Amino acid sequence: MKKVSRLRAIAPAPTVTSLLLTWLTIIIVLSLLGGCDLLAGQGAAQQRPSLTPTVTIPRQAPRPLPPGHQILDLPSLRQLSAGQPLPANLTLSLTFTLIYNHDALDRTLQQIYTPGSPLYERYLTPQQIRQSFGPDEQQITLVKQWLVDQGYQVGAVDPLATQLEVTATVATIERSLHLQLREYELNGNRFYLPTDLPSLPPQIASLVQSIIGLSTFAIPRPWSFFEPLGSALPGAKGAVDCSKYGARQSLTRAQLAGAYQFTQLYQRGLQGQGLAIGIAEFNEPFDLRDISTYAACAGVPAPRIQVVDVQGHTPHGPGQGEAALDIELAAGLAPQAQIVVYQASKATIQAMLAVFQRVAAEHRVQVFSVSYGAAEDQLSTNEQASLNQMLRIMAAEGISVLISSGDCGAFTERIPNIAVVSAPANAPFAIAVGGTTLTVDRQNRRQSETGWGPAQHPGLVCMNNWGSGGGVSQTALFKRPYWQVGPGVNTPYNGQAGHILTPNLEPLQAPNGLRQVPDVAAAADNICIFWNGHWVRVGGTSAAAPIWAAGLALVNQGLRQQHQPLFGGVPTLYRLATQPGSPAPFSDILRGNNGVYNATPGWDYVTGWGSPNFLALLQRMQ
Numbered sequence: 001m002k003k004v005s006r007l008r009a010i011a012p013a014p015t016v017t018s019l020l021l022t023w024l025t026i027i028i029v030l031s032l033l034g035g036c037d038l039l040a041g042q043g044a045a046q047q048r049p050s051l052t053p054t055v056t057i058p059r060q061a062p063r064p065l066p067p068g069h070q071i072l073d074l075p076s077l078r079q080l081s082a083g084q085p086l087p088a089n090l091t092l093s094l095t096f097t098l099i100y101n102h103d104a105l106d107r108t109l110q111q112i113y114t115p116g117s118p119l120y121e122r123y124l125t126p127q128q129i130r131q132s133f134g135p136d137e138q139q140i141t142l143v144k145q146w147l148v149d150q151g152y153q154v155g156a157v158d159p160l161a162t163q164l165e166v167t168a169t170v171a172t173i174e175r176s177l178h179l180q181l182r183e184y185e186l187n188g189n190r191f192y193l194p195t196d197l198p199s200l201p202p203q204i205a206s207l208v209q210s211i212i213g214l215s216t217f218a219i220p221r222p223w224s225f226f227e228p229l230g231s232a233l234p235g236a237k238g239a240v241d242c243s244k245y246g247a248r249q250s251l252t253r254a255q256l257a258g259a260y261q262f263t264q265l266y267q268r269g270l271q272g273q274g275l276a277i278g279i280a281e282f283n284e285p286f287d288l289r290d291i292s293t294y295a296a297c298a299g300v301p302a303p304r305i306q307v308v309d310v311q312g313h314t315p316h317g318p319g320q321g322e323a324a325l326d327i328e329l330a331a332g333l334a335p336q337a338q339i340v341v342y343q344a345s346k347a348t349i350q351a352m353l354a355v356f357q358r359v360a361a362e363h364r365v366q367v368f369s370v371s372y373g374a375a376e377d378q379l380s381t382n383e384q385a386s387l388n389q390m391l392r393i394m395a396a397e398g399i400s401v402l403i404s405s406g407d408c409g410a411f412t413e414r415i416p417n418i419a420v421v422s423a424p425a426n427a428p429f430a431i432a433v434g435g436t437t438l439t440v441d442r443q444n445r446r447q448s449e450t451g452w453g454p455a456q457h458p459g460l461v462c463m464n465n466w467g468s469g470g471g472v473s474q475t476a477l478f479k480r481p482y483w484q485v486g487p488g489v490n491t492p493y494n495g496q497a498g499h500i501l502t503p504n505l506e507p508l509q510a511p512n513g514l515r516q517v518p519d520v521a522a523a524a525d526n527i528c529i530f531w532n533g534h535w536v537r538v539g540g541t542s543a544a545a546p547i548w549a550a551g552l553a554l555v556n557q558g559l560r561q562q563h564q565p566l567f568g569g570v571p572t573l574y575r576l577a578t579q580p581g582s583p584a585p586f587s588d589i590l591r592g593n594n595g596v597y598n599a600t601p602g603w604d605y606v607t608g609w610g611s612p613n614f615l616a617l618l619q620r621m622q
Helices: 016-032 102-112 126-133 137-150 170-177 253-259 262-267 288-298 322-333 349-362 381-397 541-561 570-577 614-621
Strands: 091-098 163-169 181-186 189-194 208-212 225-231 276-282 304-310 338-344 367-370 372-375 400-404 431-440 446-451 520-523 527-531 534-539
Touching (some): 091 137, 102 126, 102 381, 137 170, 163 170, 163 349, 170 181, 208 349, 208 381, 253 322, 253 431, 253 446, 262 614, 276 322, 276 541, 288 322, 288 527, 322 527, 322 541, 338 349, 372 400, 381 400, 400 541, 520 541, 570 614
Parallel strands (some): 276 338, 304 338, 400 431, 431 520
Antiparallel strands (some): 091 163, 225 534, 431 446, 527 534
8 A cells, every 4th residue: 555645844843942933923923813713614505416427437545635835834823722523514615726727827817918919908707727738528527436435425626616615523624635634723723634634535635726724823813903983973863973983183084085096087077987896705794784874975986886706695783894895995985986895604715715716706896805814824825826716817917905914913814023924915816905104285185105013002903013914925826926026026125134034933934936916006094974873093905905995996997997907906006007108007105114114115015006186096007
């Protein structure tokens, strides 16, 4: 019998310094990693297809999935106890993501985003993408047959042929994937992890990119904070009290619109008519009364909102404020656009993948805003690859995907001196949106703007030390993309002098040949919204992402009026940033820092290319 090989992350040889740093990391994590609700994802019920086995799978030694780091190899988890086995009869939902022809798709994407190419700005439909780059029916049947033979309940393949949602007992999962699932507890939080990387028969492993749902350690969390300003009380005839709107010099919709040239687009009749903005939410409801109150005080019509439930229904309610923030800013700044809220009932990586798949398959929104993330090293390499696969597909469709870059500056882990960027903002095909601190004059014109952070705000998410997420990825799969070039991109940073480390406890080096974030930025501090019956001052890159989403919706409307293609994905930003001419599409941010990196001329690790001038963006595209 052949020995089953599995790939593991290799830890560096221990030294006294590294061991001390490892123990320091563990102690800090144990004290800080509170408040995380780690929930297992549950796939939506789908009709089981009728399967007639037509392919015989020879019995061979299984092999692991493509290379990736194992979550248990994180410094913060290496000293966990053995954990407890999950009950053998417990049923779990998993997502098997299927291999695409990434090389061919990447070549096509480069042509789509290269001026002069025959495919330039000729975006693809979901059907074209599946037919050209997805697995064929025989390959899908082969995977389905193996799953059924192993005892899985198999749902239908999604319209893009990117994934299969399945259910099985723990016993079936452990036997078929050659691993064990064990439950752990860290500072009162329970989660489960596999003891090893999953292994599959060679014929199946060559068709499967990853298996999502084997871990509940990483959860997508919103990047935002809230401070109360006051309640809004009904007037004598039921009118809304707007007296606290913009209190304590918090930024209003009109001020944001003036600073980023929305106002000039409004004057051209561009308010988002005929466009749709997608917004991702995870276990986060919203109250329509909050949205209506904000709209009334901001002087815009109540938005047209459609909710798309993903993997279960989310009950109505005020939530934690993230959905209110996302919807109010997007709808307030693009008041005629339709808002499509993709609402997953759980906050898991599996749910995030399902939302991304739904957006790509439906192809109904032109802009998609995501205000959630987690430290990239909390996700396996294969989980990150699966999310980037969906982002790659959306870029091919011409969908602009804006993802918050994080709120803890360079320290997404909340561990001092351990620099980590946020996923999925670190993915090459995301538009990672950082944060700024913005002030305006009495005419609502942009007066000053600096990189956001380090800022002191209440809340344990960033241990009261907030700032624009940014830095260099440590995910080896995410090489710096061909389009990520321009002044500032290669500015060096050596963390050795400041004792700034990466999760593997080596000194931070930037650039390192991998993806760099953020790409752009917008206001992430001191913004006024209405939530749970109160006016609140909010902040975070959770605000910056929907600001950008609203602006690109208006840009897309202007392009459509001229019968031009959509703005599209992140390569367009870098093409415009490095293209000579005026007016400049971005306001370069020259001051501020995120606790490690400084804002500098050109691109930087705090604000990317800077904050938007949406009028100039439209003019440069026309």
